[in-house]
Amino acid sequence: MAASLTASPAGKSAAGTAPSGTNAAASSSTSAPASPTPGAATSTAASTAAAPPSHASASSAAPSSAPRSSAAASSAVPANTAWQCGPTAAATLYTTGEDTGQTLQACIRVDNGKLELKGTLSPTVASWNEQIILVLKDANEQDHGRYESAACSAADCTYSVTITPPSRGKWTVLPEWERYLGGDNFQSTGHQPALVSF
Numbered sequence: 001m002a003a004s005l006t007a008s009p010a011g012k013s014a015a016g017t018a019p020s021g022t023n024a025a026a027s028s029s030t031s032a033p034a035s036p037t038p039g040a041a042t043s044t045a046a047s048t049a050a051a052p053p054s055h056a057s058a059s060s061a062a063p064s065s066a067p068r069s070s071a072a073a074s075s076a077v078p079a080n081t082a083w084q085c086g087p088t089a090a091a092t093l094y095t096t097g098e099d100t101g102q103t104l105q106a107c108i109r110v111d112n113g114k115l116e117l118k119g120t121l122s123p124t125v126a127s128w129n130e131q132i133i134l135v136l137k138d139a140n141e142q143d144h145g146r147y148e149s150a151a152c153s154a155a156d157c158t159y160s161v162t163i164t165p166p167s168r169g170k171w172t173v174l175p176e177w178e179r180y181l182g183g184d185n186f187q188s189t190g191h192q193p194a195l196v197s198f
Contacts, residue, residue, distance in 0.1 A: 079197075084195075084196055085193050086106050086191035088191075089103065089188075091188055102177075104176075105120045108196055111162070115163050117147065118159070121152060128180065131150070131151060132149040138170065173193065174190070
């Protein structure tokens with residue numbers, strides 16, 4: 001009786017799939033099936049006593065794991081933060097430096113994947129048509145946006161705006177105020193709160 005040789009199929013490695021929602025393209029690799037060894041015997045002759053059939057087994061390559069995308073972590077929604085508020089500052093007149101008896105303050109936080117900026121001018125002077133200005137700044141004190149309120153009408157004027165910053169990083173906000181809406185009537189600035197991570 002001739003002994004037969006059977007081979008099990010060579011295993012295939014799993015192709016990696018990139019996590020969805022990232023800019024990085026996922027790379028994947030597939031192991032090629034094992035090639036037969038040149039010159040390998042394909043059968044053996046039986047001796048007087050029949051030898052049990054021999055089975056050549058092909059080892060299966062272990063499935064490869066898809067590489068983790070380094071962009072996955074950076075694309076995650078940033079963690080919410082508590083409000084970070086700068087100390088209140090006296091609102092003064094630009095031309096004379098006179099203290100108006102008003103205060104100016106700014107706050108910043110991360111909320112639901114956005115930056116929220118808030119400024120408060122208190123109390124207001126209705127006849128001055130005052131405005132709150134919020135200037136977004138990065139960790140290097142570079143400006144990345146200027147946001148202006150409508151004319152303040154409440155005795156304690158609060159202006160808030162929700163934005164998406166141009167990039168991940170650390171951010172703060174500088175408060176300013178103007179009077180006589182519609183003109184270039186900058187008066188003074190307040191203090192910046194601590195940086196928040198976005």
